[in-house]
Amino acid sequence: xxxxxxxxxxxxxxxxxxxxxxxxxxxxxxxxxxxxxxxxxxxxxxxxxxxxxxxxxxxxxxxxxxxxxxxxxxxxxxxxxxxxxxxxxxxxxxxxxxxxxxxxxxxxxxxxxxxxxxxxxxxxxxxxxxxxxxxxxxxxxxxxxxxxxxxxxxxxxxxxxxxxxxxxxxxxxxxxxxxxxxxxxxxxxxxxxxxxxxxxxxxxxxxxxxxxxxxxxxxxxxxxxxxxxxxxxxxxxxxxxxxxxxxxxxxxxxxxxxxxxxxxxxxxxxxxxxxxxxxxxxxxxxxxxxxxxxxxxxxxxxxxxxxxxxxxxxxxxxxxxxxxxxxxxxxxxxxxxxxxxxxxxxxxxxxxxxxxxxxxxxxxxxxxxxxxxxxxxxxxxxxxxxxxxxxxxxxxxxxxxxxxxxxxxxxxxxxxxxxxxxxxxxxxxxxxxxxxxxxxxxxxxxxxxxxxxxxxxxxxxx
Ligand SMILES: *Cc1c(COP(=O)(O)O)cnc(C)c1O
Numbered sequence: 001x002x003x004x005x006x007x008x009x010x011x012x013x014x015x016x017x018x019x020x021x022x023x024x025x026x027x028x029x030x031x032x033x034x035x036x037x038x039x040x041x042x043x044x045x046x047x048x049x050x051x052x053x054x055x056x057x058x059x060x061x062x063x064x065x066x067x068x069x070x071x072x073x074x075x076x077x078x079x080x081x082x083x084x085x086x087x088x089x090x091x092x093x094x095x096x097x098x099x100x101x102x103x104x105x106x107x108x109x110x111x112x113x114x115x116x117x118x119x120x121x122x123x124x125x126x127x128x129x130x131x132x133x134x135x136x137x138x139x140x141x142x143x144x145x146x147x148x149x150x151x152x153x154x155x156x157x158x159x160x161x162x163x164x165x166x167x168x169x170x171x172x173x174x175x176x177x178x179x180x181x182x183x184x185x186x187x188x189x190x191x192x193x194x195x196x197x198x199x200x201x202x203x204x205x206x207x208x209x210x211x212x213x214x215x216x217x218x219x220x221x222x223x224x225x226x227x228x229x230x231x232x233x234x235x236x237x238x239x240x241x242x243x244x245x246x247x248x249x250x251x252x253x254x255x256x257x258x259x260x261x262x263x264x265x266x267x268x269x270x271x272x273x274x275x276x277x278x279x280x281x282x283x284x285x286x287x288x289x290x291x292x293x294x295x296x297x298x299x300x301x302x303x304x305x306x307x308x309x310x311x312x313x314x315x316x317x318x319x320x321x322x323x324x325x326x327x328x329x330x331x332x333x334x335x336x337x338x339x340x341x342x343x344x345x346x347x348x349x350x351x352x353x354x355x356x357x358x359x360x361x362x363x364x365x366x367x368x369x370x371x372x373x374x375x376x377x378x379x380x381x382x383x384x385x386x387x388x389x390x391x392x393x394x395x396x397x398x399x400x401x402x403x404x405x406x407x408x409x410x411x412x413x414x415x416x417x418x419x420x421x422x423x424x425x426x427x428x429x430x431x432x433x434x435x436x437x438x439x440x441x442x443x444x445x446x447x448x449x450x451x452x453x454x455x456x457x458x459x460x461x462x
Contacts, residue, residue: 009092011254013085019249020072022242024061025280026352027068028287031359033238033351034326036062037313042457045323052224053231057128061239068284070242072124073131079123079156080246083112088254089418093382095402102405104398105262106418107251107278108385113179116388116420117274118149118234121243125232126153135228136160140190140215142270142345143169143390144176145420146234151183162229164190164218166345168209176424190215197221197319205335212346213332217319235271236316236325236350244277247417252281255415262293262415264401268393269297269306269364272350278417279362286361295362296401297353298393300372301441303336305329305349306357306364308447313460314348324455327354331450337440344390347450367396368439373432375399376422388420389428 026032035044050059061070072080091104109117129137136159141147147163154161163185170177170189180187190210191198197217201208208214216233223231234240255262265282267275275297285291297306305328315332316322329348336345349357356362376392378399379385387395398416405412422429431437451462 007090007258007260009090011088011090011258013250013254015081017253018077018080018085019246019253020077021069022072023245023249023280023284024064024068024070024242025245025276025283025287026065026238028284029065029355030287031355032065033355034313037324039315039320039324039455053220055125055128055132055134055230057131058125058239061242062237073127076123076127080120083119084246085250086111086247088251089383091383094379097378097382098399098402098406100402100406101409101411102402103411103413104402105260105413105415106398107247107415108418109247109274110385110388110418110421114145114149114152115423116145116149117244117247117277118146119152120246120277121234121240121273122146122149122153123156124243126150126157126159129230129232130157130159134159134230136162137230137232138162138164138219138223139232139234140164140166140212140219141169141234142166142212142215144173144180144424147180147185147187148176148183150232150234151180151185154185155183161185162219162222163187164192164215164222166190166210166212166215172427173424190218192218194218195221197321201318208335211318211335213316213318216317217321220317220321221319235273236346236348238350238352240273241276241280241350241352244273245280247274247277248280248282251278251415260413261291263412264294264296264414266296266298266394266397266401266414266416268344268390268417268419269299269349269353270344270390271346271348272297272353274417274419276350276353283356283361296397297357297362297364298397299364299366300344300393301366301368301439303330303345303347304366305347307366309349310451310454310462311354311358312454312462314454316348325351327351328357329454330447331453333453334447334450337442344393365397367393368441370432370437370439372396373429373437377432385418386422387418388422389425391417391419394418
């Protein structure tokens with residue numbers, strides 16, 4: 001015990017220990033993620049085709065499977081210094097509560113106004129848009145963290161920011177909406193009648209409370225139909241995982257300082273950006289044969305893309321305006337149950353993580369909503385942080401793994417990503433506290449409906 005107490009509750013890095021480069025895990029993958037395809041020609045998307053939608057430098061990052069490190073521009077490093085390094089916390093109190101011999105660590109990304117890790121990529125994407133001389137960016141937001149993060153980044157760089165917010169969140173989370181507006185963003189509930197694709201979706205699904213896939217379609221349409229605008233995306237894309245590698249790089253440096261080696265690394269997976277970022281440097285070591293770790297992606301049982309989806313090319317959005325990505329997917333038409341709280345509602349998964357999962361480098365589990373909130377409550381009561389429901393998926397599995405250690409007596413080191421705080425999720429907490437929360441698990445028939453919408457072409461059979 002005394003040996004162990006040398007490790008502080010919080011491990012902070014000095015400014016000079018912060019990473020000055022992002023790490024691109026694709027460089028160390030033998031099987032590269034499949035390229036994005038042009039849905040018209042079914043040929044790999046070229047930089048010229050992408051340039052109309054995304055900023056140029058971000059296109060280059062998206063298509064680069066070989067460069068292991070990208071320098072973080074000075075201006076982004078300065079912004080990072082306002083709210084990073086984020087603490088790596090030893091969960092001594094949780095360990096004690098659980099009476100587990102496991103050593104539990106979490107990397108806490110909720111110490112900024114957006115309340116999540118999303119700011120790490122928002123500032124990068126806004127920076128490259130500004131650098132290219134654009135007027136503004138458009139995007140979608142689900143639970144609201146990404147929209148908030150992007151609003152903050154755009155305010156800092158004086159860029160216009162237009163956010164399409166999934167309607168059920170827009171209504172459930174008026175405070176998130178107002179935070180975005182305070183940072184100067186223009187927020188529209190999606191699906192809306194301000195875009196052609198929004199009007200089409202409303203016609204097909206009257207009364208729908210929206211989905212990330214719908215909101216993406218609207219934001220892309222808004223970007224390509226306005227001069228000087230590009231679209232930015234808060235997750236899923238390989239460029240986002242690249243920016244989020246700052247999480248893993250800081251964690252690795254902090255752990256190395258104290259000679260800590262995690263046995264298990266756990267993260268929640270919506271589109272895969274925080275998990276991809278957290279595991280990147282560790283996965284790099286595993287891919288190069290230098291070390292071994294267990295990686296676990298945790299997803300909601302109500303939106304189980306890795307555990308029950310198919311690994312095929314699919315549209316990234318409901319409106320089918322985006323390129324095709326090969327990923328574990330439930331079909332772009334999959335609409336998660338409205339009773340599901342907050343984020344992690346995306347039908348697909350990062351193509352980097354999909355490939356790593358398919359190659360057996362990573363495991364995935366799905367967990368039910370009420371069990372997730374129970375874990376959130378347990379964590380909040382001993383560790384002091386009120387976690388986001390998304391993050392609580394990782395907490396749930398970290399606790400499960402720690403309890404297994406209690407049975408076996410193994411002193412495993414468990415690391416998980418605590419992606420954010422849940423202050424804007426109190427409606428969901430209220431439902432949990434009132435005993436009104438239910439678990440919804442889609443049936444095979446429900447899933448078949450979504451999967452029926454996967455594009456069919458030779459080599460892309462389900
Ligand atoms: C967006 C978000 C997630 C899920 O997104 P990923 O891209 O899978 O990381 C998880 N936690 C929080 C707090 C989020 O805001």
